[in-house]
Amino acid sequence: MKTSYREALRLALREALIADPRVFLMGEDVGRYGGTYAVSKGLLDEFGPERIRDTPLSELGFVGAGVGAALGGLRPIVEVMTVNFSLLALDQIVNSAALLRHMSGGQFSVPLVLRMATGAGRQLAAQHSHSLENWYAHIPGIRVLAPATIADARGMLAPALADPDPVVIFEHAQLYNLEGELPASPDGWACDIAHAAVRREGSQATLITYGGCLPKALQAAEQLAADGIEVEVLDLRVLRPLDTDAIAASLAKTHRAVVVDEGWKSGSLAAEVVARIVERCFYDLDAPPLRVCSAEVPIPYAKHMEAAALPQPERIAAAVREVLGV
Numbered sequence: 001m002k003t004s005y006r007e008a009l010r011l012a013l014r015e016a017l018i019a020d021p022r023v024f025l026m027g028e029d030v031g032r033y034g035g036t037y038a039v040s041k042g043l044l045d046e047f048g049p050e051r052i053r054d055t056p057l058s059e060l061g062f063v064g065a066g067v068g069a070a071l072g073g074l075r076p077i078v079e080v081m082t083v084n085f086s087l088l089a090l091d092q093i094v095n096s097a098a099l100l101r102h103m104s105g106g107q108f109s110v111p112l113v114l115r116m117a118t119g120a121g122r123q124l125a126a127q128h129s130h131s132l133e134n135w136y137a138h139i140p141g142i143r144v145l146a147p148a149t150i151a152d153a154r155g156m157l158a159p160a161l162a163d164p165d166p167v168v169i170f171e172h173a174q175l176y177n178l179e180g181e182l183p184a185s186p187d188g189w190a191c192d193i194a195h196a197a198v199r200r201e202g203s204q205a206t207l208i209t210y211g212g213c214l215p216k217a218l219q220a221a222e223q224l225a226a227d228g229i230e231v232e233v234l235d236l237r238v239l240r241p242l243d244t245d246a247i248a249a250s251l252a253k254t255h256r257a258v259v260v261d262e263g264w265k266s267g268s269l270a271a272e273v274v275a276r277i278v279e280r281c282f283y284d285l286d287a288p289p290l291r292v293c294s295a296e297v298p299i300p301y302a303k304h305m306e307a308a309a310l311p312q313p314e315r316i317a318a319a320v321r322e323v324l325g326v
Contacts, residue, residue: 001181001182001184002179002180002181002182003150003179003180003181003182004150004176004177004178004179005149005150005153005171005175005176005177005178005179006037006038006039006176006177008150008151008153008154008182008189009039009153009154009157009171010039010040010041010042010043011154012153012154012155012156012157012158013025013039013040013043013077013157014043014046015157015158016075016077016157016158016161017043017046017047017051020075020161022073022074022075023051023074023075023076023077023161024050024051024052024053024069024074024075024076024077025040025043025051025052025053025076025077025078025079026053026055026062026065026066026076026077026078026079027053027054027055027062027078027079027080027081027115028054028055028056028057028062028079028080028081029054029081030043030044030052030053030054030055030079031043031044031049031052031053031054032044032054033054035079036079036081036082036117037117037171037173037176038176039079039171039176040052040079058088059080059085059086059088059089060088060089060091060092062078063078063080063086063089063092063093063097063114064089064092064096066078066092066112066114067092067096067097067100067110067112069112070097070109070110070111070112070166071100071108071110075111075113075161076112076113077113077115077157077161078112078113078114078115079115079116080114080115080116081116081117082116082117082118082124082128082129082173083116083117083118083130083131083132083133083170084127084128084129084130084132085116086114086116086132087132093114093136093139093142093166093168094139096110097110097112097141097142097166098139098140098141098142098166099141101141101165102141109164109165110165110166111161111163111164111165111166112166112167113157113160113161113166113167113169114166114167114168114169115169115171116168116169116170116171117170117171117172117173118130118131118132118133118170118171118172118173118211118212119131119172119173119174119211119212119262120173120174120262120294120299120306120309120310121173121174121212121306121307121310122173122174123301123302123303123306124173124301125299125300125301126298126299126300126301129173129299129306130298130299131211131212131261131262131263131294132263133146133170133210133211133239133263133269134239134261134263134267134268134269134272136168136170136239136240137239137240137242137269137272138240139240141165141166142165142166142167142168142240143160143163143165143166143167143168143193143238143240143241144167144168144170144238144239144240145160145167145168145169145170145193145237145238145239146169146170146172146210146211146236146237146238146239147169147171147211147237148172148175148210148211148212148214148215148235148237149180149199149214149235150178150179150180150181150182150189151182151183151188151189151191152189152191152237153171153175154182154189155186155189155190155191156169156191156193157169158190159191159192159193160193163193167193170211170239172211172212172262173212174212175211175212175215178215191237193237193238194238194241194243195237195238195243195246196234196235196236196237196238196243196246196247197234197235197237197246198232198233198234198235198246198250199214199218199233199234199235200218200221200231200232200233201230201232202221202230202231202232202233202254203230203232203253203254204229204230204231204254204256204324205229205231205232205254205255205256205257205258205320205323205324206231206232206233206234206247206250206251206253206254206256206257206258207220207221207231207232207233207234207258207259207260207316207320208234208236208247208250208257208258208259208260208273209233209234209235209236209259209260209261210235210236210237210239210261210269211262212262213260213261213262213311214233214235216260216311216312216313216316217233217260217313217316218233219313220313220314220316220317220320221233223313223314223317224317224320224321229320229321229324229326231254231320232250232253232254234246234247234250236273239269242272242273242276244276244280247273247276247277247280247281248280248281248284251277251281251284251285252281252284255284255285255286255287256285256286256287256289256320256323256324257274257277257285257289257290257323258289258290258291258292258316258319258320258323259273259274259289259290259291259292260291260292260293260311260316261273261291261292261293261294261311262293262294262310262311263293263294264293264294264295264296265291265293265294265296266296268291268293270291270292270293271291274289274291277289287323287324287325288323289323290319290322290323291319292311292315292316292319293311294309294310294311295308295309295310297309
């Protein structure tokens with residue numbers, strides 16, 4: 001059936017709420033307003049205020065309440081409006097959720113799912129548009145996911161809720177309106193939360209990306225294919241722990257890599273991926289790996305400047321040509 005990324009997320013939430021009475025959704029405007037991006041629209045009417053909870057504007061407070069609820073045996077899904085706002089809750093995420101299993105000698109786990117929007121492209125200006133996934137991918141004790149397809153939007157929540165430890169799910173704001181076919185059977189959208197996925201087969205170079213940059217990488221691959229250049233597109237999907245085996249397997253085939261990341265280049269996730277390529281795949285490489293990242297400025301509000309600051313298919317295709325020397 002044809003559906004949207006937003007609707008796929010809602011289907012996953014509804015299924016989780018039906019399947020397990022311990023599951024509840026909490027966050028700013030998730031109830032009466034239906035969520036900032038309308039993902040939870042209608043769920044308050046169906047499940048009531050005990051399980052669809054509006055919270056005050058206090059990320060530190062309601063993320064901390066989610067940690068406590070998880071410790072108490074519930075399965076909270078906490079929504080943060082944007083990754084920029086999640087910085088207000090870093091203490092609870094980094095110093096509580098991620099550490100409690102380790103600091104308690106395995107006596108306590110925090111089965112918390114944190115959902116948050118990330119990324120730019122909607123003219124929401126700097127405080128609502130950044131990509132800080134690499135900060136979370138740096139932290140041991142949490143798993144970090146970035147569903148980039150409708151199928152992954154549908155399929156990642158269930159295994160995230162089954163994980164006994166905290167899982168952070170990044171939903172790129174540009175993907176909510178993405179539409180496509182969602183198979184009716186779970187066989188078509190069920191996924192694990194451990195492996196990357198090859199979205200396009202190719203032999204001459206590998207585009208490594210995730211989240212909102214995946215559609216742009218696929219567009220670039222289409223442009224290159226028109227000129228006879230076949231590029232493999234690898235969707236990382238899981239940002240921590242990274243699926244290094246999948247990266248190495250693709251590089252063993254193509255011998256060239258371009259990493260596309262909406263984060264800033266300095267200290268980026270792309271930097272981590274390139275470091276692993278050099279550490280593990282150095283003798284498979286026929287050219288130095290390249291990165292396509294956002295300009296190192298706060299994301300501008302003006303539409304043309306915002307577009308100029310972000311990775312675009314033309315820049316990605318140009319990087320592939322450079323790494324190929326054509």
